[in-house]
Amino acid sequence: MRAIQVQEPGKLSIVEIEKPKISSPYDVLVQVQCVGICGSDVHIYHGSNPFTVYPRVIGHEVSGVVAELGEGVESLQVGDRVSLEPIEFCGTCYACRKGQQNVCESLQVFGVHKDGGMSEFVKAHEQKWHKVNKSISAEAAALIEPLTIGAQATFRGGIQPGDTVFIMGAGPTGIACLLMAKEAGAYVMISDFNTVRLEYATSIGADAVFQPDKEDIEEAIYKETKGELANVVIDAVGTAGTFEQAVRLASVAGTVVTLGFNETPSQIPSLLLTKKELKVVGSRLQTNQFQGVVKKVNKGMISPDELISHRFHYEKVAEAFKKLEEHPEEVRKIVLTF
Numbered sequence: 425m426r427a428i429q430v431q432e433p434g435k436l437s438i439v440e441i442e443k444p445k446i447s448s449p450y451d452v453l454v455q456v457q458c459v460g461i462c463g464s465d466v467h468i469y470h471g472s473n474p475f476t477v478y479p480r481v482i483g484h485e486v487s488g489v490v491a492e493l494g495e496g497v498e499s500l501q502v503g504d505r506v507s508l509e510p511i512e513f514c515g516t517c518y519a520c521r522k523g524q525q526n527v528c529e530s531l532q533v534f535g536v537h538k539d540g541g542m543s544e545f546v547k548a549h550e551q552k553w554h555k556v557n558k559s560i561s562a563e564a565a566a567l568i569e570p571l572t573i574g575a576q577a578t579f580r581g582g583i584q585p586g587d588t589v590f591i592m593g594a595g596p597t598g599i600a601c602l603l604m605a606k607e608a609g610a611y612v613m614i615s616d617f618n619t620v621r622l623e624y625a626t627s628i629g630a631d632a633v634f635q636p637d638k639e640d641i642e643e644a645i646y647k648e649t650k651g652e653l654a655n656v657v658i659d660a661v662g663t664a665g666t667f668e669q670a671v672r673l674a675s676v677a678g679t680v681v682t683l684g685f686n687e688t689p690s691q692i693p694s695l696l697l698t699k700k701e702l703k704v705v706g707s708r709l710q711t712n713q714f715q716g717v718v719k720k721v722n723k724g725m726i727s728p729d730e731l732i733s734h735r736f737h738y739e740k741v742a743e744a745f746k747k748l749e750e751h752p753e754e755v756r757k758i759v760l761t762f
């Protein structure tokens with residue numbers, strides 16, 4: 425079968441590899457239909473993902489149709505449309521015992537630590553495949569995973585109906601957070617340097633949008649929240665500066681959620697945390713978010729299609745990467761079709 429492989433940093437090709445075979449009673453083999461391209465795929469391409477080993481078949485935002493089942497599988501049938509939950513964990517370490525399998529000490533992410541979904545077929549345990557209604561498009565099903573990232577940030581932020589939420593960054597992750605925070609009943613503000621991204625955010629329900637290079641964000645948030653500041657601030661940019669600002673912009677009894685992987689230290693006085701009794705929480709990947717998101721997608725309460733801006737046939741993957749790198753402002757999500 426054919427697969428998209430990063431052989432070494434900077435080298436991306438379509439290769440012929442062996443089609444996976446059912447080898448355990450709970451294996452499910454899926455014929456891939458769509459795969460979203462994520463920032464982390466680009467990082468692997470550039471050699472800037474510390475967890476990956478080359479060569480690597482990339483891709484973790486995957487949908488397809490069940491092609492073959494192990495004899496023990498009961499929850500799925502051949503022909504079902506499914507979306508991949510792309511993480512594997514040990515189940516026994518401290519994180520797993522705490523219910524935070526997403527930070528398991530032996531975490532394996534498809535397309536990062538092990539081969540992923542940009543291939544004609546993918547095999548994974550029954551529990552990693554979530555069935556979606558056939559009325560949901562294959563493209564939409566592939567983008568359930570990025571929505572679960574927004575669902576995780578919403579969960580980690582403890583967002584309640586009526587909360588004011590400020591999301592920094594209106595790229596794909598910020599937009600996923602926006603969709604999920606709105607779905608949770610919050611009043612959502614979002615910022616970005618790019619006007620097109622902000623217009624888009626408004627079109628899908630943002631209550632207020634801000635441009636940090638055109639206005640004083642701290643003043644704008646102060647005004648918009650009548651001096652209370654934001655109950656939950658989600659930093660989807662992740663620079664030293666945005667993290668500092670997130671802490672300043674959080675209200676009393678508020679929560680700051682970080683999604684970035686930046687290694688530059690921020691200067692945050694303990695006074696701000698103590699005085700406002702802030703919670704600062706990280707949000708990485710997701711745990712137990714698929715079921716909730718799939719249910720909402722099946723019911724039509726959220727449409728992952730919202731995230732798609734471009735589509736390419738998988739053989740044109742080089743073109744898709746070029747688009748993403750040269751015009752990131754035009755791209756929300758690119759979906760590859762198989």
Ligand SMILES: [Zn+2]
Pocket residue numbers: 462463464484485569570
């Ligand atoms: Zn992703």
Ligand SMILES: [Zn+2]
Pocket residue numbers: 513514515516517518519520525528529530
């Ligand atoms: Zn574990």
